[in-house]
Amino acid sequence: MKLTFLGTGSGVPAKHRNVSSLALHIDDKEGSVWLFDCGEATQHQILHTSLKPRKITKIFITHLHGDHIFGLPGLLSSRSFQGGEAPLTVYGPKGIGDFIETSLRVSMTHVKYPLNIEEFDEEGLFCDEKDFRIEGKKLVHGIPSYGFRIVQKDMPGALLMDKVKENLIPSGPHLQSLKEGKQVTLADGRIVDGKDFIGPPKKGKVVTVLGDTRYNETSIELGLAADVLIHEATFGAKDEMLAKDYFHSTTIQAAKVAKEAGASQLLLNHISARYQKEEVNMLLDEAREVFPNTIVVNDFDVITIR
Structure with a gap:
């Protein structure tokens, strides 16, 4: 599996960082892609990658702030125009259905593929398939915001x-x-x-994707022993009070989550536009003091999940 980051900024688009969206490439015969959040201009970002919208079969929305959902109507429409026929399911907090249905109805957009919308306002198992299980729990933000734990089920061992x-x-x-x-x-x-x-089963990978949140114990639970933990780091350590006021996390808080969860790798995204390119190294250094295996991701970074 691998991750393609389509937007790694927070709040509003910036020249060097678009708003939130990332793609998880699934190792299956169809080459399926699962999208997590879909901020404004996500489909424009996709144009700079090898990702095909028709391959997107699931979209998980962490919460309903605009910088995480404003790209949905355009992407859903374009997927239909570009030959997408496979069913697509959007999972999101209660209200995502109204947003999608109203956008498509008012713009008189008719998608040619089966579009399913699964709303949730409780925690638990959101999706259980042959090879994957996706769990979700509520985080701490200004509106309901969720984190997802994607668990690849153990795979059969190799023929000896x-x-x-x-x-x-x-x-x-x-x-x-x-x-x-x-x-x-x-x-x-x-x-x-x-x-x-047959040899022993191969342990499946665990990927944790967290929505916007303050530092909290639930983030640690979702990230337990994860191969990759994706955590927002909207603010640097010196802006901890701002992070608290706006229900976000700092670099150090995200690193503490990764350390306490025993994750293998921490990927920081949702970076505030106040931090220019030269300041990103400072953010990285702060996090690495607590959790060395940290990367601050940029738009279009591709990370292979080892």
């Missing part, structure tokens, strides 16, 4: 070829059946069980 050769099992299509854990009857009459030739 050394053991296959040791047991004189010849090559052929039956190896795929063994890999799937099925019983196979060989040409010499032996019956072998695939479960005996």
